[in-house]
Each structure stands twice: as structure tokens, then as C-alpha cells.
Amino acid sequence: MHTDPSLTPEEIRAMVRPDSVHRRAYADPQIFDLEMQRIYGRQWIYLAHESQLKKPGAFFRTRLAQYEVIVTRHTDDKVYVLHNRCPHRGARICMTDSGTSRLLNCPYHAWSFNPDGTLSTVPHRESYPASFDMTDPKYHMERVPHVETYRGFIFATLNPDPRPLLDQIGPMTDIIDNLIDRAPDGEVEIADSSFSLVYKGNWKLHLENAADIFHPTFVHASSVGAARRTPAGKSKMDQDQVRTMLEANGFGKDQWEGIQLKGLANGHTYMTNFYRKGVVAHQAADPVFDRYKAALVAAHGPDKADAVLAVDRFNNIIYPNLVFNAQHQQMRVTVPLSHDTTIIRVHCFRLKGAPDEMFHRAIRFLSTLASPASMIFSDDVEMLERTQAGLDLDPSPWVDFSRGLDTETAGEGGQISGVASEMPMRNQFKAWAALMAGEAA
Amino acid sequence: MIDLETRARVQDFLFEEARRLDAGEFEAWLDLYEEDGIYWMPSQRGQTDPLNVASIIYEDHAILSIRVQRLLEARALVLTPMPYTTHLVTNVVVSMDEDGLVKAASAFLCISMQGGEQKIFAGRQTHTLAPAGDSYLIRHKRVDLVNAGSALPLMTIPI
Structure with missing residues (x-):
């Protein structure tokens, strides 16, 4: 599982010399975990192209850092990026690489979600406690916080406070x-x-x-x-x-x-x-x-x-x-x-x-x-x-x-x-x- | 109705094709194709279009010949060490179309071994065969992998 890579900036810097790089950059799983956090987890990452999401409900499955995500088009025509995980018991929801579906359904206890990740329906609503608020984001498929498009090319980032997309890919x-x-x-x-x-x-x-x-x-x-x-x-x-x-x-x-x-x-x-x-x-x-x-x-x-x-x-x-x-x-x-x-x-x-x-x-x-x-x-x-x-x-x-x-x-x-x-x-x-x-x- | 002799001849042809691949006789394997013969391995299940949809292999004799030269050439990196295969061909169903061409539908299993790593390719294939002397030449061969459309391992020796 995910380790906590505790490398100091000095240790990282020492791995890259003007004429060479340390083999750990390729061969060390701990370095890979840190890359997922600091590069794929912080940079803007290309995920999909808008022509793959022509109609509301269209989705495309890919990965962002160590997570599997689904890129969707919602009925408001906006593009969302959702973690492919049911907020109920954690099951993977989407099992195909692409398609179109009005709702994303978890087959385990039949929670269903809108393409923007919000919870649409749960069967046997009355068995859930009074505190169960369907509008609470904790019951929604988790959204990747930032999604930007450059001329049809969809990028997203897990960074809660990212620089503008164009600062990176400009x-x-x-x-x-x-x-x-x-x-x-x-x-x-x-x-x-x-x-x-x-x-x-x-x-x-x-x-x-x-x-x-x-x-x-x-x-x-x-x-x-x-x-x-x-x-x-x-x-x-x-x-x-x-x-x-x-x-x-x-x-x-x-x-x-x-x-x-x-x-x-x-x-x-x-x-x-x-x-x-x-x-x-x-x-x-x-x-x-x-x-x-x-x-x-x-x-x-x-x-x-x-x-x-x-x-x-x-x-x-x-x-x-x-x-x-x-x-x-x-x-x-x-x-x-x-x-x-x-x-x-x-x-x-x-x-x-x-x-x-x-x-x-x-x-x-x-x-x-x-x-x-x-x-x-x-x-x-x-x-x-x-x-x-x-x-x-x-x-x-x-x-x-x-x-x-x-x-x-x-x-x-x-x-x-x-x-x-x-x-x-x-x-x-x-x-x-x-x-x-x-x-x- | 296809007579038994024709059926046997077609089966023998398919088995001989498999034998040549397994024996590393790639030039002799290519000799089984007509000069305008086509080898098609679609990338998608049920694919009908080789122009607007990508193919794993869609090649005529001239391009297959480059492939064969590469197989025989020591410098092809992906072929060192040289892989070896066993091709199994089975469930052969033979039919004849109006033009006198033989259609042979069959199932295949190809086990390939390279540098201690074994890979398995499986699926169905359809040969369109033109009569040539007392045997046939391949006018068109279509190979449908059972796992077409998913992430696939590298394929070096043809099916």
C-alpha cells in the first residue's frame, strides 16, 4: 500500500546531477509513491478529449495518479472527474473503459449516481438513519477538485490549490x-x-x-x-x-x-x-x-x-x-x-x-x-x-x-x-x- | 455439401501453415499467400472496417514480407532471444462460396515462448482460399483474438 515517503528536498536534489541521475528514480517503489503525490498528484494531468464525451451521460475511464477516475459529461454539459469508488462500501463502480449511461450504478446495494457524482437514489431509503442526507457530498462519488479544458483537451489535478493550467502547459x-x-x-x-x-x-x-x-x-x-x-x-x-x-x-x-x-x-x-x-x-x-x-x-x-x-x-x-x-x-x-x-x-x-x-x-x-x-x-x-x-x-x-x-x-x-x-x-x-x-x- | 476429400485438403493446408510458423519457416509461410493476399487482425471484436478503425495487423504480401525479413534478421531486438510457438488449429468448418473460393473457419490457440516467458493467444480465424494446383493459396486471412480490444502483450510471430 501507499507508504509515506519521507525524503528531504536535499535527498531528492542529490539524486539528480548535471550529467546523471540515481537509479532509484526508476527502481525504487518509494520514489514512485512520491511521484504519484508530487507530480501526478499535484500537476495538471491530461485525462480525456471532449469528443469522447459528446452527450450528457458519456463517460471515459482512466487514471489520475494512483487512482482510477471516470471523466463524465453531466446534464449541465459540464465535465466532471470522479473517483471510481462507491462512497457507501468502497466498491469500484464503472467496469468499462467508455460508454454512455444516464446514471452510474453501484451494483452492490444499488446506490445510483448522476454524472456529476451526486447521489440520485438509494433503495429502501427508510432503512437509512435520519441523519442520512443524500445531498451531503460524503455520500457522493468523490470529485477531483479542479478540471480545466484547453481547446477540447481535458486536464485535471488533485492539487487543492493549483497554479493556472496555462502556467504549466503554456x-x-x-x-x-x-x-x-x-x-x-x-x-x-x-x-x-x-x-x-x-x-x-x-x-x-x-x-x-x-x-x-x-x-x-x-x-x-x-x-x-x-x-x-x-x-x-x-x-x-x-x-x-x-x-x-x-x-x-x-x-x-x-x-x-x-x-x-x-x-x-x-x-x-x-x-x-x-x-x-x-x-x-x-x-x-x-x-x-x-x-x-x-x-x-x-x-x-x-x-x-x-x-x-x-x-x-x-x-x-x-x-x-x-x-x-x-x-x-x-x-x-x-x-x-x-x-x-x-x-x-x-x-x-x-x-x-x-x-x-x-x-x-x-x-x-x-x-x-x-x-x-x-x-x-x-x-x-x-x-x-x-x-x-x-x-x-x-x-x-x-x-x-x-x-x-x-x-x-x-x-x-x-x-x-x-x-x-x-x-x-x-x-x-x-x-x-x-x-x-x-x-x- | 463439402466432400470429405476437400475438407481433408483444407485441413491439411491449415495444419501446414501452422507447422511452417512453428518450424520458423517464415518465408515458406509467406509462400502460402497469393501475391495480393491480405492478412487482417482487427483490433476490435466484430470489426468490419479496416480503414476507419485501427487494426493490429492489416497487411498485404509486400508488408508481410518486411515482417518476415525482420523475423529472420538477427538484429530485431524484440526477437532476441528468438521466440518459439506452437499453433493449434481446430474446430475447422469448411464451406464454398459462389466464386469457387473456399472459406475455412477455425479456432486457434498459439502458445509462444520467449526467454522463459510464455504467452497465450487464442481466438477464431477465417481463411479465404483460392485453388492453386492440388492445394490452395491464401487470398485473405482474418484473425479475431478473443481479447481484441483490451491491453495486449507484444506479438512477434504471426498467428
Whole structure:
């Protein structure tokens, strides 16, 4: 159960050095408990998208810190986040990941709750004492105190006195804006299908891997080689999308040149100038993209349409639990379960007003990257699990992240480095140490 | 009514497919597919749409061939140590459609072993087979996992 981690800020600070971090950050369950309190329990955490809650009664089940929660839309159209626990005897109430229901019912003694968590009915009311006041919040499904939405993206926090959402995610809202701007109708919808992958490793390992463009050449060598040996156009299914995606992980010096890594306050990071040298660049003749671009030009005008499409940022990490790839309409959500178990939920979006084929591509990208049979993410997961196993097994204290330490520079809004740098990991741990020590990141 | 000989031939074909996977003969396994053959493993139970709904695998011969090369290549990280499988195919029901294509519905169990860890995949599959010589080639194979839609472990060797 939940331990009381009593680490002083000095002890926390001593775990993160300029060039390394202590293995306890990954391998110590006590540190994980403290992360749930001070990071996932105090920061704004992304939970769901409004398009998953179209009608009153719609709900989506997920996790917030160590708790299972249900995100709901009430009859007043407002979004609530409720602990998935009956206030009567403690039973878990919602047993499905999503759906629509006028009431949330506990099957044990048939208490039923409105989507805002208030108690609707209890059978045999007369057997409860006179003091039993159905309007008393102690008989309601417990609400998470603060819920905020940024352009359809729902965040919540267990912090009773949180800073404004934009103070935390502000430097990264431009990538959410960019995703929405890519929709000719100015609105996105999350796809019904998604993948949930469980890996046996710490949650931070996924975020570090997503900020690391040095590894694909090595980790994805097997699929890159096979994709290169396959002639273009051999597959008749998807205008070569899968083959191109697999091949694109074969980074060489040419592709690296020009890519920059950015590290911002609060642990956010991204890669930019990603497509200058033809990595996952659009094909010369692409009628689907041409039709899409025409729709975007019609909506925004040519200048804004060009500007929107020119954003070539990759793996935009909104610390601590979101990874955005706006240009592929993709989003990954990190859900930590324990110090050595994590779920990655991978979603894609429909751009409203775009040709259907653009959505088919997003679905194809999702499946190719993140299905359990993926030829890409499976190799990443293998490395995350081996890293966790190594850190769990061996008492050597220090994990090195010194690459690029001498060459990163301070730029506008944060750190900048070339591609072969572990600056993003240093940046994430800077925020981690501040949050864990109980200071603002 | 399907004659016994046809039924036996279809069963033999399914068993041979399973044998090739279990023996690690992945290139020979791919030879069982038509050049335009499709392998589809939906992500949802009862899924009908491979374009608007994500799939675990939705690949034609060319992409399956990348998958096979990866299985045979020593550098695929997730394949070290190499996993081994036992595929069981049972409850085979054979029917014929108007175009002379054979439909074979069956149940499967695939036990995979890698580095001391055992995984089990189970479900139903439907083969659409085109006659080729005295046997068949796979035009379309659909694999429905019993736990499609939930969080799944990594899958390396195909079902």
C-alpha cells in the first residue's frame, strides 16, 4: 500500500546531477509513491478529449495518479472527474473503459449516481438513519477538485490549490493549436479505436525514449533494413505509407543535420526541423494531400495554410504524460501503474473537414506505430524493459545522460541542442527534481 | 455439401501453415499467400472496417514480407532471444462460396515462448482460399483474438 515517503528536498536534489541521475528514480517503489503525490498528484494531468464525451451521460475511464477516475459529461454539459469508488462500501463502480449511461450504478446495494457524482437514489431509503442526507457530498462519488479544458483537451489535478493550467502547459499549447489548425473545420475528434500497450518499465523511460532521436538507427535497424530492401510501390494497400514509415527510422548524418532539440520550462521538450532533409517528407505526387491542402487553403487562406503545414515539430512532450505529433494526428498518453509497469495509450485524431483518406492515414500510422504487433514500437518496448531490468538488478547507482552536455546552449524560452544530445532527458529531470522536492518546476 | 476429400485438403493446408510458423519457416509461410493476399487482425471484436478503425495487423504480401525479413534478421531486438510457438488449429468448418473460393473457419490457440516467458493467444480465424494446383493459396486471412480490444502483450510471430 501507499507508504509515506519521507525524503528531504536535499535527498531528492542529490539524486539528480548535471550529467546523471540515481537509479532509484526508476527502481525504487518509494520514489514512485512520491511521484504519484508530487507530480501526478499535484500537476495538471491530461485525462480525456471532449469528443469522447459528446452527450450528457458519456463517460471515459482512466487514471489520475494512483487512482482510477471516470471523466463524465453531466446534464449541465459540464465535465466532471470522479473517483471510481462507491462512497457507501468502497466498491469500484464503472467496469468499462467508455460508454454512455444516464446514471452510474453501484451494483452492490444499488446506490445510483448522476454524472456529476451526486447521489440520485438509494433503495429502501427508510432503512437509512435520519441523519442520512443524500445531498451531503460524503455520500457522493468523490470529485477531483479542479478540471480545466484547453481547446477540447481535458486536464485535471488533485492539487487543492493549483497554479493556472496555462502556467504549466503554456509553452506547449502551440502544438495543440497546430493540431486543431490542421483541421479545415477548425475542430478535431479523437478516433474511437486506440491501443493500450503495457510495458514492464518506469513511466519516465517512455518519455526519455520519445525525446531521443539517437536510438532509432540502432533500435529499429531490423525494420529499416527490410523496408529498404522492399521496392517502393510494391505494397498496393496504402500508397507505401507503412514501408515509408519503417524506412524513416533509418537516420544517418544527413537526416540528423538541422534537427534541433528544444527543452522548455516544466520539463517539456520537442524536436524541430524534422522534415528538412526528407525524413517522412511528403511524396512528390500526393493527390490526397493536395485535396486536403485545398480544403485548408479554402478555410484559412494560402498564407496561414502554409504556415500551419510548415510546423515540423516531432514528439512534442507535454510533461509529464502527453506526446503529440500534430502532423500525423497522433497522441500518446503515459499512464504509470507502478515503478516498473506503465501503460501507453495511443490515440489518433480525425481532422474535421479533411478528406476521409487523411483519417485513414492517421489510423494506419497509429496501427503501424503502436499496435501490439508493431514492427517499430515493439523494439522500443524491448529496450525500455531491458533498461528497467538492468536498473532493477544492479545496484550501481548512476544512470548517465551526459551526451551533448558541453554543446547545448540557452536560447529563447529554454535549452537548445543538436540531435545527438541527451539534453531533453536532463531537462525532464530538472523539472522532476524541482517537483519532487516540492518546488515549482 | 463439402466432400470429405476437400475438407481433408483444407485441413491439411491449415495444419501446414501452422507447422511452417512453428518450424520458423517464415518465408515458406509467406509462400502460402497469393501475391495480393491480405492478412487482417482487427483490433476490435466484430470489426468490419479496416480503414476507419485501427487494426493490429492489416497487411498485404509486400508488408508481410518486411515482417518476415525482420523475423529472420538477427538484429530485431524484440526477437532476441528468438521466440518459439506452437499453433493449434481446430474446430475447422469448411464451406464454398459462389466464386469457387473456399472459406475455412477455425479456432486457434498459439502458445509462444520467449526467454522463459510464455504467452497465450487464442481466438477464431477465417481463411479465404483460392485453388492453386492440388492445394490452395491464401487470398485473405482474418484473425479475431478473443481479447481484441483490451491491453495486449507484444506479438512477434504471426498467428
